[in-house]
Amino acid sequence: MQSCELTHQQRDRFLAGELTSADRRTVLEHLVGGCADCRAHFAGHLSPGRRRAASGAGYEETSERVSDSLAKLIELRDRIEVERRAAADLFERFRAYPPKRQWTLIRNSRRVDTAEFFRLVVEAGYQAIYDEPRRTLELAEMARTIAERLDTASYSAALCADLRSRAWRHIGNARRALANLAGAAKALEAARGELELGTGDPLEEAEQLYFESSLLRAERRLDEALRRVRRARRLYSILGETHLAGHMDLAEASILQVMGRDAEALERLRRAIRKIDPERDSRLALAVRHNLAWALQAAGQVEEALAALAELRPRYFELGDRLTLLRLRWLEAQIYRQQGRGDEAETALREAMEGFAAAETPYEVADVALELALLLGERGETAQVRALAAETLQIFRSLGVEREAIAAWLLFQQAIEAEAVTAALVESLSRYYQAAKHQPGLRFELGA
Amino acid sequence: MSIAEQGRGSGDVSALLGRLEPELSGVLVRFRIPAQDCEDLLQDCLLALLVQRDQVASPAPWLLATVRNRCRMYWRARRRRLLEAVDSHLLEELAGSVEATDRQTHLSHDLGCAISALPGHCRSILRLRYGLDRDSPEIAERLGYSPNSMRQVTSRCLVALSRKLVDVGFGPSSPIPPLEDACNPAS
Numbered sequence: 001m002q003s004c005e006l007t008h009q010q011r012d013r014f015l016a017g018e019l020t021s022a023d024r025r026t027v028l029e030h031l032v033g034g035c036a037d038c039r040a041h042f043a044g045h046l047s048p049g050r051r052r053a054a055s056g057a058g059y060e061e062t063s064e065r066v067s068d069s070l071a072k073l074i075e076l077r078d079r080i081e082v083e084r085r086a087a088a089d090l091f092e093r094f095r096a097y098p099p100k101r102q103w104t105l106i107r108n109s110r111r112v113d114t115a116e117f118f119r120l121v122v123e124a125g126y127q128a129i130y131d132e133p134r135r136t137l138e139l140a141e142m143a144r145t146i147a148e149r150l151d152t153a154s155y156s157a158a159l160c161a162d163l164r165s166r167a168w169r170h171i172g173n174a175r176r177a178l179a180n181l182a183g184a185a186k187a188l189e190a191a192r193g194e195l196e197l198g199t200g201d202p203l204e205e206a207e208q209l210y211f212e213s214s215l216l217r218a219e220r221r222l223d224e225a226l227r228r229v230r231r232a233r234r235l236y237s238i239l240g241e242t243h244l245a246g247h248m249d250l251a252e253a254s255i256l257q258v259m260g261r262d263a264e265a266l267e268r269l270r271r272a273i274r275k276i277d278p279e280r281d282s283r284l285a286l287a288v289r290h291n292l293a294w295a296l297q298a299a300g301q302v303e304e305a306l307a308a309l310a311e312l313r314p315r316y317f318e319l320g321d322r323l324t325l326l327r328l329r330w331l332e333a334q335i336y337r338q339q340g341r342g343d344e345a346e347t348a349l350r351e352a353m354e355g356f357a358a359a360e361t362p363y364e365v366a367d368v369a370l371e372l373a374l375l376l377g378e379r380g381e382t383a384q385v386r387a388l389a390a391e392t393l394q395i396f397r398s399l400g401v402e403r404e405a406i407a408a409w410l411l412f413q414q415a416i417e418a419e420a421v422t423a424a425l426v427e428s429l430s431r432y433y434q435a436a437k438h439q440p441g442l443r444f445e446l447g448a
Numbered sequence: 449m450s451i452a453e454q455g456r457g458s459g460d461v462s463a464l465l466g467r468l469e470p471e472l473s474g475v476l477v478r479f480r481i482p483a484q485d486c487e488d489l490l491q492d493c494l495l496a497l498l499v500q501r502d503q504v505a506s507p508a509p510w511l512l513a514t515v516r517n518r519c520r521m522y523w524r525a526r527r528r529r530l531l532e533a534v535d536s537h538l539l540e541e542l543a544g545s546v547e548a549t550d551r552q553t554h555l556s557h558d559l560g561c562a563i564s565a566l567p568g569h570c571r572s573i574l575r576l577r578y579g580l581d582r583d584s585p586e587i588a589e590r591l592g593y594s595p596n597s598m599r600q601v602t603s604r605c606l607v608a609l610s611r612k613l614v615d616v617g618f619g620p621s622s623p624i625p626p627l628e629d630a631c632n633p634a635s
Contacts (some may be wrong), residue, residue: 014533015526015533025541028534031534042530042610044480045523050479058477058483062477063469065484065486065487066469066487066490067469069487069490069491070494072491073498077461119499156492158492159496162496198521199493199495199496199514199518200514200517200518200521201496202513203500205517238509239510239513241505
């Protein structure tokens with residue numbers, strides 16, 4: 001057989017789509033026509049395989065190229081350091097501006113077009129997700145504006161793809177927190193697409209898996225959610241990111257609790273506490289301990305729950321935001337109920353319910369109201385249960401809650417009138433409102 | 449000092465990378481990355497490390513994992529380009545005038561043989577794609593695939609087809625056997 005007339009360059013240009021139609025035909029005919037050189041070259045692309053040993057032919061040349069890369073590092077490092085300092089100064093000023101002025105800066109100034117400034121904007125958005133998911137979304141959109149403009153000559157096309165992916169991912173997570181699940185899915189898909197063009201950074205992949213898991217949990221696709229979060233945790237563990245692996249333990253525990261696998265959830269929470277670093281994220285450290293105290297009292301281990309809460313109480317007040325303190329009150333109500341302290345439980349539940357209503361979180365209102373209704377029902381206080389149900393319906397209407405959620409509450413009211421409220425009905429409604437929080441328009445089905 | 453601990457607490461990325469140099473070279477060689485592409489590939493990973501140095505708890509395992517991922521992505525991208533080149537060229541060659549040229553007839557024949565050797569679902573997809581010039585959404589609807597899974601299945605079938613084309617090696621200069629024997633390897 002004749003030796004191949006094609007050069008490596010021609011074959012590479014074929015792969016890059018840079019040949020004319022006639023030249024492409026020539027290469028393809030070589031390929032199909034049995035040219036051994038072309039077949040070997042292109043077969044290598046279909047199944048490159050790996051060498052067993054990192055030695056032999058090519059090692060020396062590769063090693064030289066690696067040394068050359070490392071030699072260029074110093075220049076890169078100095079440039080990045082200068083950018084980092086400038087970005088930190090600029091971000092201090094940016095943070096103090098009102099949102100409108102922040103947008104003006106983002107749109108008009110090229111001083112914000114650095115990887116470090118981008119990172120600070122994304123991070124600030126992520127911190128806001130507990131209390132202000134709309135603000136998280138806005139900051140993530142600002143970050144995306146920056147990412148789209150970053151200079152690939154300064155940062156490489158692959159790194160820019162990673163940063164675009166991160167922006168989309170945070171947009172997706174914020175949309176999920178705002179119960180826009182379809183919008184979240186689209187954004188996370190865009191993030192996944194950009195990741196395919198990125199540097200291969202495993203931390204970006206792990207975060208993508210975590211956010212996908214959160215969305216799947218909101219969609220109640222719990223087995224898939226569990227698989228994603230476990231993959232994320234494995235990645236973090238391999239990378240020595242113990243704190244983040246602990247975060248995944250907490251996320252896994254939340255999924256297991258929704259699945260009713262409480263004993264496993266408890267075990268994950270204990271593991272998470274050992275890994276999460278309070279210095280690195282005090283809110284996360286509080287969340288995991290709060291969830292543990294909640295799981296302990298739900299499992300009837302009231303003394304342990306009380307001990308955990310006693311140690312934890314000062315941290316709620318250190319954080320001090322409204323929703324955190326309301327969750328503390330709700331947890332206290334649970335423990336009082338377990339201890340048979342009905343009056344104190346009632347007071348705590350009423351305070352929590354008022355607080356959640358003022359904070360405009362209707363699904364928490366529903367959950368607390370159901371517990372209060374059960375407590376009052378156990379004490380035979382039917383008139384109070386009716387009044388509570390009517391009050392809750394009014395809150396729903398004033399907060400513009402979805403029609404299906406109101407319909408579910410009307411069913412509950414009918415059951416009250418018929419004196420047919422059971423623990424099973426309350427449990428079913430509670431599960432419904434927890435799911436409906438993330439899926440507006442979800443219909444209530446008895447027994448689901 | 450374990451791999452995970454290397455670089456932790458150290459402000460000097462250069463010293464870390466000096467220690468990792470043999471391992472990094474080893475990864476690139478094991479993944480068969482051509483020497484001329486190693487530098488760009490590694491620069492991407494190093495730049496990412498420098499940009500987020502403060503967020504990476506353990507730079508050594510991070511860098512090794514990133515370079516390995518990048519190597520896998522390198523081959524995935526090359527394979528995707530090969531498949532796209534084969535696919536678009538086949539579509540171009542087989543479209544066009546009502547009266548097929550000799551070249552088109554030969555290519556059609558070779559393609560038909562290669563497709564015949566593929567699994568059933570691939571035969572269906574590729575015959576619709578090249579024989580009847582159907583696009584992906586039409587094929588998906590006809591065969592009952594979702595749009596997302598259509599993309600993946602088509603890609604796998606194109607890989608299989610490309611392997612067959614590379615392996616079979618019929619060419620325009622080969623005489624065309626009778627149709628019933630065309631795809632019998634024994635003939």
